Amino acid sequence: MTGYEPPTALPRTLLDRADVRAAIAAHDFGTVFFLARAEAQISYSKIAAECDMKPERVGTLARGHGSVTSFEKVARIADALRIPGHMLGLAPRGWETPAPVHRALARAAHVSDADGDELRRREFFKASAGVGLVVALPELNRPRMGGRVGSDLPERLRQRTARLRRLDDVLGGGDTYRVYLGEYEATKALLRDSTYTEETGRALLSVLAEQAQQAGWAAFDGGRHTDATGLYEASHRAAADARDNALAGNALAFLAYQAVNGDRQAAIEIAARSCATAGPSAPKGVRALLYERLAWACAVAGLAAETERALAAAESALAEVDDAPQPDWVAWVDRNELQIMTGRCWTELQRPLRAVPVLETALAQYDDTHARDKSLYLSWLASSYLHAGEIEEAAAVTGRAFELSAEVASVRPRERLNPVLDRLGEHRALPAVAAVLDEVRI
Template sequence: MALPWNAAGGLQAARRILDAEGMDRRLFLTVMGTAITEPAHGWLFAPPVDFVTRNSGSPLPATVVDHLDQIIDQLRRMDDQLGGGALLGLVRQHLAYVVGLIEHRRYTDSVGRRLHATVAELLRLVGWLSFDAGQHAPAQRFFVAALHAAHTAGDRALGANILGFASCQAKDLGHVRAAVSLAETALAGYPGGTPRVSAILHLRAAEAYANDQQTTGCRTAIDTAFDRLTDAVPEHGEPGWCYWINEAQAHAQAGYCYLKLHDWPRAQEHLHAALSLQDTAFSREAALRQTLLATAYARQDPPDLDRVTALGNTAINTLTGEVDSARCVGHMSRLATHLTPHRRTPAVREFLDRADALTASSSSRSV
């Protein structure tokens, strides 16, 4: 958590977390309080890395990095359909291979920076997969290592995106003030980004504000995100990793925010829009949106139990047979808690039994 902000420090961060992965992950401790935000502040003020070269070993052509990035693109899309628990081992292996290239091959400064950017995105992806699988302490370390690698690469957009994911995890862990700080640091560290990147960062901020009950800040961030999504794409394009942000995802995150603000009608409106616009390739997101929408119907007064159980059962079908996501199962468990007072209703009782079985199965896989 406290390594120098240079090429050696970034590589050491990646190697340390990879080597530690051979240990029992339950030996990791989740970082608490302000310690979560210290690496973010280090990234924000660290001076740029001057040179990223290696002068020994066999040369590494730039085309190899092209192929590596194509593989990462496919891994991201597999995650959309299968969930974090299904892919962790595969992506860790790919990360270890690329770190080995940095350590042992010869490359120019431009290729070196691209390699470190590739490692940063792989570290970010493993952090996200770990978070999605409920492995929070390792996920935090992967995000920190990813931030170091992004700094070495000189890629501020990528670093800001990593902080956005770290903010998302922090608010799920209940570290609301840290989530706000991480999201605001991401915006401060990469102001004026491309439309999609800016939309991602503002939606992360909106989620953090919603959990902190900052209604005005949340709504402003949501409006800014939707506005940016309508801006023209710049000639140089957008980063490949921001492919997932679109109108459907923006509605989904806005719906989540209004759920946290206890505005059930607005939450329902946005989540319905997300479900109607979504791409079938995003299986995990569909299950999450159905669960959140069911929660909005469960929390309204009176609850719409028919809609709740219909949406909830559809989400359980996906989370049982297709997607391995402890994060989504956690949302399902919270939905079940809201329905406990209505357990005498047969349809609710059947749904709760299915939700309990799903939670038990997910817990056994995460041990």
Template sequence: MSDQDEVRIPERLLEDPEMIQACQEHDFAAIFSLVKRAGIYPAQIARLCDMTPSRVGEIMQGKRTLTQMTVVERIADGLRIPGGMLRLAGRPWESVVPSKSSSKNDSPVGAIDFGLLRPPVLDEEALALKRELEAARNADVGVAKLFAGQVDMIRQLDRRLGAEPLLPQLRSQIEQMEELLSHALAPDGREPIAAALTEAATLAGWQALDLGLYRDAWKLHEIAKSAARQSASPALLAHATAQQAYVLLDLGMPEAAVQQVQHARTIAARRLPALLDAWLHAAEAEAHAAVGDEAACRRALDAAERARPVDPADPTLPFLFLAGPHLDRWRGNCLATLGVDEALRDLTLALGAMDGFNRAEAGVRCDLAVVLSRRGEIDEAKRQALRAQELATATHSLRQRRRVERVLQAV
């Protein structure tokens, strides 16, 4: 006997005004609570709706909301809630029974058997796919813009709060976009969704790297690159590919990182926006500095300065910001890595413009501590390192904390 045969919502519950209102509002926290009150436990709800008990618990506690129609339909089927109560339409085809008065002999030779044209009776697996495809019909440019707006909000919060409180939310959003993209049928909806997914996965990859989750960081960048190819955007693909090089740098593979950034440039050929062109040169300079190639590093930094547009922001590249002080920060970091005291001027200029970029400020102060300690200014080096440690801790940046710890040990 199946769970559906053993467990059934009482009819009186379906007539309860509170249940009716909860269904109309898609308030699944209230729906599950009312079902529990009727004697159906969360574990049973989870089995019936093909969900995990923990997910059911999060929904009941208001920690998770449901927006995917495929999940809503699965709950309706599992709990036997009439589709009309949940404002569902387009339920599966019902089989059509032929008239008893007709027979094969009644049709003339060569006539079309219209029974063959009836929609097939679908099994559960086919019905599930059909529901997913129907739900993905809403994946259009408007939905992509909403996703992109959410990603941009997380990006801005990330600069101040760090990755740890934001990465779980971003992962959930990535799963939603992957689901939509894998079932989207309309060509005009696929590319915008793929572009939004690329931005989300690239940002999540950077956050994972900042938290020391190297495998996750690499995989998220692979998701970003795959989505970028579907978005038909060379710029998005070049950015995701080059940023993935930072995983290689953190793993102590600077030569591979140089090759990765250079490969990213070949992807976009000459179709690079000026802002991305400057960013790629600066990223390549950082990789050259890690190798210890000062001449190549300086050439790349000079190229970044020449390519940098007057406007440090590009609405088509919301994930990049390269105002003068930020390029100073990049130059200072490269020169500090190479052991050049000239870095002090660039880092000092950059420090005054880091308001709101807490994690970046931690990096600048860490670089300052390196340069100052090399110059013998130990007290000031300690002060900068300790302030960098505070900022790295506030933003939960394991990557920056490790850098600061190494500097403090050296000082």
């Protein structure tokens, strides 16, 4: 990238202006695009081409609608407009520093180029207060290679993993995968290169299993399905070796969730095995989650009675009076989340009279800050409206889902919404539908 000067590079005189610097610091790229065209005669079409965006999207941002929050897109804009990394909360970009110097700095910091990407992401996360993201991660005193691991380290690693999991609330797997994978690889190296007691070793394996699931989920969310499968399988092995039945069951549930779009019977069998592996003594949140995943596998396969039984088992688990602490990785499983899964299942079974009221009620209580998940859940509501013949309602919900997912680094919302758009296309003659189709297909 060093020898290439894009046609969209902002003039230094513009970068030095106070209003431009303020807009850049605030990640207000709409204002930056507007000023680039007004002051430097850089067209929106050129900006779109260099930033890998659609011209209409650039124009919409320039008119003050929408925002850019994903790491990849911010980095791409920085490179296209030649905005120095420090102005955006990023490390210096490759074109700012000659490649040999960049590599030397990386070696001096004892990180590889890939690790450098991860560090830039972390710096970006810290700078991205506009996304509402706050993650405080204390430094860990990891033992030197071959050193002795204290009995307290697994719990500290688990707490760190729990804090990192909060990234998934606001960012997609495309943004979190490298961070989660780095944590998994660091713990794997710790297990391989350090010494510890048998009990500490089992605890470290349990943490490793949890981290593998977290990285696998990010891989799945970012469209890296082969990576996800490998991480889920590695998680299952680690959890089994740690004798952590709950995590072993959850690893199988992840594999089942991934398999539902392929061999549906196999997905049901894996999901049923996940429930049996965790067993009746697993925490209630774990059992509820695994039965939800079983219900989903049954619904996708068109098995209504089996779906209903699994949902009832999940509800029964959640209803138990039990004050025992639940694993952090099931903290999001509550009654509202179960209602959303119930609505999704009835949507898959094409029972809109059951699905719509449940989804409407549950999603009214679901905060927009969980943009990726809410956009996904709205896609099932839109599908149910279509099944019920409520075309205008389906169009409105689809538009809202696209609005929420616009800058989330996840492949799943678009994958879910594309079939909905195809079905809406049959009703383009309706003004409400035409407006949404014109907006989201730009």
